[in-house]
Amino acid sequence: xxxxxxxxxxxxxxxxxxxxxxxxxxxxxxxxxxxxxxxxxxxxxxxxxxxxxxxxxxxxxxxxxxxxxxxxxxxxxxxxxxxxxxxxxxxxxxxxxxxxxxxxxxxxxxxxxxxxxxxxxxxxxxxxxxxxxxxxxxxxxxxxxxxxxxxxxxxxxxxxxxxxxxxxxxxxxxxxxxxxxxxxxxxxxxxxxxxxxxxxxxxxxxxxxxxxxxxxxxxxxxxxxxxxxxxxxxxxxxxxxxxxxxxxxxxxxxxxxxxxxxxxxxxxxxxxxxxxxxxxxxxxxxxxxxxxxxxxxxxxxxxxxxxxxxxxxxxxxxxxxxxxx
Amino acid sequence: xxxxxxxxxxxxxxxxxxxxxxxxxxxxxxxxxxxxxxxxxxxxxxxxxxxxxxxxxxxxxxxxxxxxxxxxxxxxxxxxxxxxxxxxxxxxxxxxxxxxxxxxxxxxxxxxxxxxxxxxxxxxxxxxxxxxxxxxxxxxxxxxxxxxxxxxxxxxxxxxxxxxxxxxxxxxxxxxxxxxxxxxxxxxxxxxxxxxxxxxxxxxxxxxxxxxxxxxxxxxxxxxxxxxxxxxxxxxxxxxxxxxxxxxxxxxxxxxxxxxxxxxxxxxxxxxxxxxxxxxxxxxxxxxxxxxxxxxxxxxxxxxxxxxxxxxxxxxxxxxxxxxxxxxxxxxxxxxxxxxxxxxxxxxxxxxxxxxxxxxxxxxxxxxxxxxxxxxxxxxxxxxxxxxxxxxxxxxxxxxxxxxxxxxxxxxxxxxxxxxxxxxxxxxxxxxxxxxxxxxxxxx
Numbered sequence: 208x209x210x211x212x213x214x215x216x217x218x219x220x221x222x223x224x225x226x227x228x229x230x231x232x233x234x235x236x237x238x239x240x241x242x243x244x245x246x247x248x249x250x251x252x253x254x255x256x257x258x259x260x261x262x263x264x265x266x267x268x269x270x271x272x273x274x275x276x277x278x279x280x281x282x283x284x285x286x287x288x289x290x291x292x293x294x295x296x297x298x299x300x301x302x303x304x305x306x307x308x309x310x311x312x313x314x315x316x317x318x319x320x321x322x323x324x325x326x327x328x329x330x331x332x333x334x335x336x337x338x339x340x341x342x343x344x345x346x347x348x349x350x351x352x353x354x355x356x357x358x359x360x361x362x363x364x365x366x367x368x369x370x371x372x373x374x375x376x377x378x379x380x381x382x383x384x385x386x387x388x389x390x391x392x393x394x395x396x397x398x399x400x401x402x403x404x405x406x407x408x409x410x411x412x413x414x415x416x417x418x419x420x421x422x423x424x425x426x427x428x429x430x431x432x433x434x435x436x437x438x439x440x441x442x443x444x445x446x447x448x449x450x451x452x453x454x455x456x457x458x459x460x461x462x463x464x465x466x467x468x469x470x471x472x473x474x475x476x477x478x479x480x481x482x483x484x485x486x487x488x489x490x491x492x493x494x495x496x497x498x499x500x501x502x503x504x505x506x507x508x509x510x511x512x513x514x515x516x517x518x519x520x521x522x523x524x525x526x527x528x529x530x531x532x
Numbered sequence: 533x534x535x536x537x538x539x540x541x542x543x544x545x546x547x548x549x550x551x552x553x554x555x556x557x558x559x560x561x562x563x564x565x566x567x568x569x570x571x572x573x574x575x576x577x578x579x580x581x582x583x584x585x586x587x588x589x590x591x592x593x594x595x596x597x598x599x600x601x602x603x604x605x606x607x608x609x610x611x612x613x614x615x616x617x618x619x620x621x622x623x624x625x626x627x628x629x630x631x632x633x634x635x636x637x638x639x640x641x642x643x644x645x646x647x648x649x650x651x652x653x654x655x656x657x658x659x660x661x662x663x664x665x666x667x668x669x670x671x672x673x674x675x676x677x678x679x680x681x682x683x684x685x686x687x688x689x690x691x692x693x694x695x696x697x698x699x700x701x702x703x704x705x706x707x708x709x710x711x712x713x714x715x716x717x718x719x720x721x722x723x724x725x726x727x728x729x730x731x732x733x734x735x736x737x738x739x740x741x742x743x744x745x746x747x748x749x750x751x752x753x754x755x756x757x758x759x760x761x762x763x764x765x766x767x768x769x770x771x772x773x774x775x776x777x778x779x780x781x782x783x784x785x786x787x788x789x790x791x792x793x794x795x796x797x798x799x800x801x802x803x804x805x806x807x808x809x810x811x812x813x814x815x816x817x818x819x820x821x822x823x824x825x826x827x828x829x830x831x832x833x834x835x836x837x838x839x840x841x842x843x844x845x846x847x848x849x850x851x852x853x854x855x856x857x858x859x860x861x862x863x864x865x866x867x868x869x870x871x872x873x874x875x876x877x878x879x880x881x882x883x884x885x886x887x888x889x890x891x892x893x894x895x896x897x898x899x900x901x902x903x904x905x906x907x908x909x910x911x912x913x914x915x916x917x918x919x920x921x922x923x924x925x926x927x928x929x930x931x932x933x934x935x936x937x938x939x940x941x942x943x944x945x946x947x948x949x950x951x952x953x954x955x956x957x958x959x960x961x962x963x964x965x966x967x968x969x970x971x972x973x974x975x976x
Contacts, residue, residue, distance in 0.1 A: 242578050242754055246576070246578055252755070252756060253755060254754070255578070255753065255755070256748070256752055257748075257752055259748070279857075281860075281862075282854040282855055283942050283945060284942045284944065286944070385615060423971060425974075
């Protein structure tokens, strides 16, 4: 395995970059800022765009960036990126963020974990760079948002930029959004701190069958009214759109359910489990959480007995292998 | 509007067949002077499509009221305008957020009819445009060329809901009577919006405009954008936009929904169609003047690539929107690999469809592959237009119809290659289906 130089890729063809994260996590701003960073060179052309799914906070989203010394005409999705970013560990639950990356590519991860641990866990071959962006965000921005650090790390991975140049390009994007000066100052601190939090190494952990692009298998049968069928299909598990790090829990150890059925009526996914009850009419026993719960919290809001609640979990790191559906 | 009114002294009241006219009620020189320039010099930036369209309208001194109602993926257009106006507390410009899209269209009618020298833009998508339909059909016939609806293309069917770029909304509204122009890429979006009022308000045309671009694929895609100084945009408009023959405030008979009998109805429609057809004469002149003035390509019937001087190609692609760029990226390599001469055109002017220009460009192609990206019960909207354009040729090219990218689906390089292979088999004489769907390099 030979790690390839991203600057040389840019000089000879098109540098293609892809990022995965969750809506509301700042992924789009990180990519817009990275595109903006190339603006100082009038010979460089950029094309940056996001892909949204249900467009709600917590849903998986993707960002793409092409950079070239020639005008960029192709607009199709990036399928063989030289550089990928995993902005949120939870996003990797639903997709393979490293799919299609050639051996020797660059992997940037916003995580507290080290590059070696990540390389082994995700089976990565190439240059693996990590940064604890959420921790830096929490310290300087009072919010666990890692996009500032992810942006800095990607810029350093590409190389060729001055320290101040990297900081100013990001702040320029914030100014376009009319962000107040006090917030700009905190972002400046977070940007500077990010340079010191980066760890990297080169690893060769990818097996022969890992991260291959999956061929299109057709749409299958989509009967009339198939929105419901899509929701129920194994390949469209709406639980993947839930905010990462939490799960819905139902506990009724005191047998408190009154059978009011508000949760059943309000659940948009229809996943509340219940049984007939001779006195109450129905009695709720839980919910089919792992597949389809988007954690919209409707049930939490309507239950008069407070039997539903949000609970933290770190499921994907507890699994021995990553399962890609 | 009152803050923009001029002194009352020169105002006069005139009765005309078009209504009660109050000349001088709006002092345009004061409106112009009240404009705060957004850019004093040419500037480069990165911007997405919605921002590019919003900046273009904000830079026009004639745009003083921005009526709107947000709908994905056009929302950032009105958000950008609102944030820029909010950031300038001394501006007289206003954002008017209304109850729904129908109300927006109604508002545009009233405002545009009241002052035909000002420009009234908005942006919408998909079912938002559908909701406007009752009024857009009237607007199309109204002669109010100072109305501009920026259509950010999105699949118009609401089952299943899809927020991504698919021109089925624009193509479902071909008969609304708007001049429909498709733009692709940030610069083309900006430049198209700058030119659109020159076309719509031209005295020979007098027809509202609907510049459009693909949702998400262009509305949310950032790339380099050059913006011109406001004064240059005003100077360019001065070359094309003449004072309206119906100046000032108009009251009375401009109300919409007037009933006519069959004795007159057809006459109105013939007049409407004639005005629309004149776009085919005016647009090339306008585009050429824009290029001469700003040094970038102006409005055109289509973008063409790969046609030799004699126009003879083995395979010609006709499509629209940003995915054509992916075809451009692979065109040369595909031609070398197959030994075919491959050209292509990306439609810009959708309504009126430039039949003669398309026929002229494609007449020496052996096979024409039309790529449709909107749901259609037949062979495809564009296919029917091209079939019509080629119908009276003695030796018409073989027409091959494809669908790809519906609902904004990715049209990858393998998908383009598979579609070209499909057309190549027709070139070799193999019978092909009336139409076919393609995705991820496969014929479905």
